Amino acid sequence: MKPSSGKPEVITRSLDITGFTLTELSFQPNHRLSKHLHEDPGYCLLLDGSYAENYGHTKLTCKPWTVLFRPPGEPHSNDIHVTGAHCFTIEPKAHWLADLRDRTALRDGAHIFQGPWAGWFSLKIYNEFLSGEISPLLVEGLILAIASHDSCKQDKPLKRNPPRWLERAKEIVHDRFAEPLSIAEIAELVGVHPVYLAQSFRQHFRCTIGEYVRQLRIEFACRKIATSDAPLVEVSLAAGFSNQAHFSRVFKRLTNMTPTEYRFKFRAS
Numbered sequence: 519m520k521p522s523s524g525k526p527e528v529i530t531r532s533l534d535i536t537g538f539t540l541t542e543l544s545f546q547p548n549h550r551l552s553k554h555l556h557e558d559p560g561y562c563l564l565l566d567g568s569y570a571e572n573y574g575h576t577k578l579t580c581k582p583w584t585v586l587f588r589p590p591g592e593p594h595s596n597d598i599h600v601t602g603a604h605c606f607t608i609e610p611k612a613h614w615l616a617d618l619r620d621r622t623a624l625r626d627g628a629h630i631f632q633g634p635w636a637g638w639f640s641l642k643i644y645n646e647f648l649s650g651e652i653s654p655l656l657v658e659g660l661i662l663a664i665a666s667h668d669s670c671k672q673d674k675p676l677k678r679n680p681p682r683w684l685e686r687a688k689e690i691v692h693d694r695f696a697e698p699l700s701i702a703e704i705a706e707l708v709g710v711h712p713v714y715l716a717q718s719f720r721q722h723f724r725c726t727i728g729e730y731v732r733q734l735r736i737e738f739a740c741r742k743i744a745t746s747d748a749p750l751v752e753v754s755l756a757a758g759f760s761n762q763a764h765f766s767r768v769f770k771r772l773t774n775m776t777p778t779e780y781r782f783k784f785r786a787s
Contacts, residue, residue, distance in 0.1 A: 551596040563640035567603035585636040651764035656728025662716040696758035
């Protein structure tokens with residue numbers, strides 16, 4: 519293993535969104551990154567290759583589809599293996615993590631998440647990142663799901679009915695799905711912490727708030743397309759999408775048809 523000359527990483531793309539930085543980057547094979555630290559925490563999804571992150575006597579080895587948590591301010595070095603490493607990182611601001619720790623029992627120190635959920639949520643954010651049209655609400659909910667994963671000992675549907683405040687949150691989402699809502703805003707309206715809202719919503723309704731909003735938007739669009747001659751650009755804006763191209767991509771992803779194909783099929787039937 520040889521030390522790196524300069525920076526061995528290649529950043530493919532980086533994007534700032536609502537207090538988070540999303541970055542796709544690759545590392546050259548057989549490089550060692552000398553000891554360094556980061557001001558902000560990070561969640562790293564390894565897409566391909568392998569590497570080790572070293573904290574003193576602790577060595578964390580990452581394989582494809584694992585997620586590693588990197589705490590802020592802790593010196594560490596990295597050994598990039600012969601395969602190189604292709605990564606997607608999610609970096610919230612340090613104050614965001616501090617606030618989360620005040621409300622949720624999170625594991626301390628660097629660690630690799632066990633089980634499939636952290637990788638699944640991270641991959642959803644990566645796919646959103648690749649789409650070019652990112653829903654801040656969807657990303658926010660998924661990041662909260664990753665961050666609070668270790669404190670969610672039960673991620674199965676709950677047998678008891680949702681509490682009244684959660685039903686109220688769901689009603690707000692139904693009433694305002696076309697607006698640019700945030701989880702923090704909804705949480706304030708129902709009087710709970712955003713982390714608790716995100717956890718409870720996912721446990722009771724089996725999806726994040728952002729995914730639920732997206733489904734509501736597409737259901738609304740389906741009704742409008744089927745029952746009116748409104749231009750698709752008007753339908754997309756009324757449903758809460760920023761532009762028709764983004765609307766068309768999401769519509770096809772969820773229905774396996776383009777909006778035009780859906781309209782034609784519905785009218786033909």
